[in-house]
Amino acid sequence: MSACDVIVLGAGPAGASAAIEASKAGLNVVLLDAGAAAGGQVYRAPPGSFRVTDAEAMGPDFAIGDGLRQELAASPAKCFFGRSVWHIAPGFVVRAVFEGNTEVYEAPTLIVAMGTHERVIPMPGWTLPGVMGLAAATILLKSQRILPGENTVVAGTGPLLAAVAASILKGGGKVAALVELSTRMDWVKALPSLISRPDLLKRGFGWLGELRAAGVPIYRGHALTAITGDAEVTGVEIAPVDAQWRPLAGQRRTIAADSVTIGHGLVPSTEVTRLMGAKHEYRHEQGGWVALRNEDFETTIPNIFVAGDGAGIAGAAAAALRGRITGLAVARRAGRKIDASRETTLRAQLGKAERFGHAISDLMQARPGLIETMTPETIVCRCEEVTRADLDSAIRDGARDVNQMKAWTRCGMGPCQGRMCGEAAASLLAAVQGGDRSKVGQLTARPPLRPIPYEAIVGQFDYADMELPEPQPG
């Protein structure tokens, strides 16, 4: 067991920044992440064997990410990578698997910065090989330099679409079409908030310029209504949508492609704060359920802090700032001297970054009509092969809450624990209750947070030495 002052969970921009600040202020910090290096989703490090010869060509993310990794390495924080956190006990005792064994870390303060996961509202064909989430495509592109296919449709919501499409072009791939749910008007409406970060806005326009130059067809206000093909992707079918993103009848168009990447926004990963019993509230524009927190990012469970997109989607810049502020706040509360004026400056910067981030996040969030892309036969839960018809039938039988739905249909009971299907199931339940997602509840978090090898829990043992509790009454 290794003891310290603070354990930071997740080494994305938020966690890494928190660890840097808290450790520099004199606290003994341990940082844990399942990945091989710091950086998280957005600043994912290239693989070890990959030598960067032209940092300029890698784009601004690479430089920021590399800067963060260097700052972290130079800080006193102790970083442990390849650690998948699976259980946390009050106090706090963190268990993580590393190379098949459980390690235990202990600290009186916890900073949770586990980022996001991607929402995908299914459509027929989405389980075909060749279909992947925007997040998975980003990982392939950023850290392994692999294209999703030779001719890819990029579909869904938000700025990730243009970013992924531009990366595909840069990697030498072809983009068959960009199919976006938002309209030009939606973007125009968000503009006043987006102007707070002209640099990022400019980058977005840059991506679009590259797509246009390459002659990529762009369909706005359109949904992917089906992915076609028997054993592999042969194309997609798209349709224009109404203001609630319901596909309009009878206006289908087909596009040939061999691969598809899709995503319908990001959802904060709250499994730790749910596991620990913190209070949450539903914030549509921030991606869904988020832990209630005070201005120091402390949750309703004393000494558990949340940072980054896991505290509500606001983007990479805001994630890093939140991380720094949380790190400073934790140090301040532990009696360490911190530069108060720096905290004030960071908070002002955060306000700006959040305005931009929330506007983007709001654009990305799935609207209620999108559930109509799920036909009755569409598989919603891939782990347990639960279809929309199965879910509809449970709703007819009286299911009203996400945990009840899970019990009744097995939707979300498999290895992904609802990370893939939870949003779709919750949207269907909400649709019969006036569209109010907060009414259908949150999935209960249960250990292990990720499926883990049996041996990593039980370790080595000899039955003869085991002390069994008293027999149950006979």
Next chain:
Amino acid sequence: MFDTAIIGGGIMGCASALELAEAGMSVALLERRFLASSASGVNAGTLSLTDVRAALVPYALRSVELWRTLSERLGFDIHYREIGSITVAFNDREAEVLRERIAAKAALGIAVDIINAKRAREIEPALCEDVKLAAYCAEGGYANSAATGRAYRLGLIRAGVTLHEQAEVTRIERNGDGFVVSTANGVSLNARRIVLAGGSWLGGLGKMLGIDFPVHWRVSQVSVTERMKPSVSHVVSHAYGLLTLKQSDNGTILIGGGWQGKGDPERGPAEVLPQNLIGNLRLALQTIPALQGTRIVRTWLGLQAHTPDAMPLVGPIPGVENAFILGGVRTGYTCGPYVGKLFADILLGKEPELPLFHAPFNPSRFTAPSGNERLALTA
């Protein structure tokens, strides 16, 4: 005015509501959350005759008969599988406990045989080689407890029960010979008779009537693996009652045995204790070596009511005319359908097939006798 208002929609409340409504009574069922969303919906689903306490064997035996047709009766598949059970011992002490307990249960009428290790491994090849002695019973098996709420919901609505879900009872008042029952979400209804079937929350419900029932709770743990190829074909348990294990049709293996976590009626089940997770899984791996190499997908906890003598709390509530308690039954999932039926028979004025309100179960063993109407005193 309902004939009966049942408070608590676990298997005890549901099973008795079904029987009463099918016999023609007007029944209201009030449930704090959703039907079978506590113990009755998260339990390990073991319905084996070898794993119930001796005192409950006669009830479990008859309950298994009801389980065989329960899915059909309710109109939804609760996945009852009659695969029998095999209970193992690994050393002399465990073997002694097993012999003694099985002898007591066999005397109560279950068809169970003590078998040697070789025979045990013929019947269940998945068992490890260290088995010293075992007991085998061909009757009983398991069901999918997660489906309980859905099945009873359909059955109860069809039987004409008035259901109130997300309706936590917060007040019970006298109204003539009957009661007014009020909930946090604004329901208020009249009933001639009330039944407290609130599981681990019975203590709080008793207080509404001015009675202190000594109901505590246990916070039991269950784990499930990822899908595995078919390898275990019986319910497998341990002589001490510290393991129950079975493989579902979908290939996952469910591991229970009453190891404890933390939690209470207010917070619900809250905290898996790693040392108890490790203990439970070690005992399972010792018993079924094929678990080696799989992954654990999920571990959860549920609250179950616990009484000082670990015996049920069933019968008329002393000093409160027309009020009854129904709970605290260990292996209550196994016994539920039959206990609910016996309970209904008594309320319906029929002669019960087995005693239910007798001394070992009767709440009067814990509440001092009193001539006063308790509820009237608190009003």
